[in-house]
Amino acid sequence: MxxxxxxxxxxxxxxxxxxxxxxxxxxxxxxxxxxxxxxxxxxxxxxxxxxxxxxxxxxxxxxxxxxxxLQYEMPTAHSLETLIKGRRSVRHYRKQSLEAATIKKLLEIAWHAPTGTNAQGVLFTATMTREATEALGKEIYARLGKMLPELDPQQDTLAHKYMRMAYGAYTEHGADVILRGAPHILIASAPGKIAVPMVDCVIALTHFELMAQTMGVGAVWDGMLTWCLAEFFPDLAERLGVPKAHKIGYCMVFGRPAVKYHRTVQRVPAKMNLVETF
Ligand SMILES: Cc1cc2nc3c(=O)[nH]c(=O)nc-3n(C[C@H](O)[C@H](O)[C@H](O)COP(=O)(O)O)c2cc1C
Structure with a gap:
């Protein structure tokens, strides 16, 4: 109806x-x-x-x-350009957890991202405290400690190579390159049966990352965490509440940045295929 x-x-x-x-x-x-x-x-x-x-x-x-x-307060082209070009992957975080209201507001706004066939099927799973995130991190590294020695390095996939690097950094230098010491993680997942689950998740996270920046919150797309939760240890995603029938689109970590960027980076020229006639 x-x-x-x-x-x-x-x-x-x-x-x-x-x-x-x-x-x-x-x-x-x-x-x-x-x-x-x-x-x-x-x-x-x-x-x-x-x-x-x-x-x-x-x-x-x-x-x-x-x-x-919609009559007022649209960002200007220049302010949106500054947001898009000034966004950076944040890999250094303050320890404090964000207020729950900030996280919920960001997720509610990111929820307005477009979805294929207007499916609106994306589920955001976020850790709400630094303690929960750290406990997850400890479990991931413990699991890697068991998994990696059982693998033949000759057969390593790209994901395995990155995991060995991450595990080495953690055990030898105490550096956490999987969670980056961030107080929160964010998983975007969606039911496998909707039209474009992975694309919907990625678009939602893109909106989240940009909006986060306007509220003093940094984030980084986290391929290593995604490998851990979607491929190696899916039971951990389930324990966090990601339904079994969901595909994990991607994961991020986020929190208040402990780094400030003063200017944009300069990308190589954009690749464009501009077609005039057909
Ligand atoms: C799909 C995707 C996965 C990424 N995975 C990681 C990751 O696992 N760890 C990390 O530190 N950065 C990760 N990044 C961040 C990229 O390294 C970063 O976007 C790139 O170096 C450009 O820097 P910028 O985001 O500050 O412009 C990822 C980015 C994307 C889009």
Whole structure:
């Protein structure tokens, strides 16, 4: 039941909802209010509610008057460019855990990232305390200590090579290159049966990382943690609450940075294939 309602006094019959519906499921006969004859076609994206200039449409029980107004406070091109270019992978963290409210706010905002077929299936699993993160780290290194000697170095995959490097750094120098001493981890997972689980997870984490930066929170995409939780020790992911039927899209660690960057890096020129005719 999608609960598509049109406020008769507000609707000006402009037809924007009909034109913008990605499923093409809204119909408006001349002189009548818009309707959705076949509810099964609707993907629940709420474009009808968002595009309506008079706030006449409600769908899925959502009140248009409670949506954020988009007339004000959009970042400028320059401020967004600064955010994107100024974002850095943070590998040094303050020890303190973040406040739960900060983490929840970031996750709620990242949740607004687009998802294929509007599946909205991404699950964020975050450790909320430094203690929990450290306990996980200890368990990972203990497991690596058992796993690595049993492997034939001649058969090492890239992941195994990185794990040997990480385990060596930990045991020989006390350096934690898997969790980077961060107070929190974040796993994005999604049910294997939705359209594009891995892509949805990666897009969500990308939004998380950028938004985090605006709130003084740093993060790093963590391939080594992803190998540990998705490939080597999936039972640890399960213990953290990631459902068995989920695919892990990727993992990050995050927290307050103990490093400050003063300028952007300069990437090699962008690779572009610009097609003029076909
Ligand atoms: C998919 C992916 C996996 C990554 N895995 C790790 C990792 O395991 N450890 C790490 O320190 N950095 C990791 N990084 C960070 C990259 O090394 C980093 O993005 C790159 O060096 C560019 O630096 P910048 O992010 O500060 O621009 C990863 C980045 C991506 C996108």
């Amino acid at each position: 999608i609960d598509f309602k049109v406020h008769e006094d507000r609707c000006i019959a402009c037809g924007h909802c009909v034109a913008d519906c990605p499923a093409g499921c809204i119909v408006m006969e001349k002189g009548a209010l818009p309707v959705i004859p076949d509810e099964k076609k609707c993907i629940g994206c709420q474009h009808c509610l968002a595009v309506c200039p008079t706030g006449a449409i409600s769908i899925l029980g959502v009140d248009p008057d409670e949506s954020m107004d």
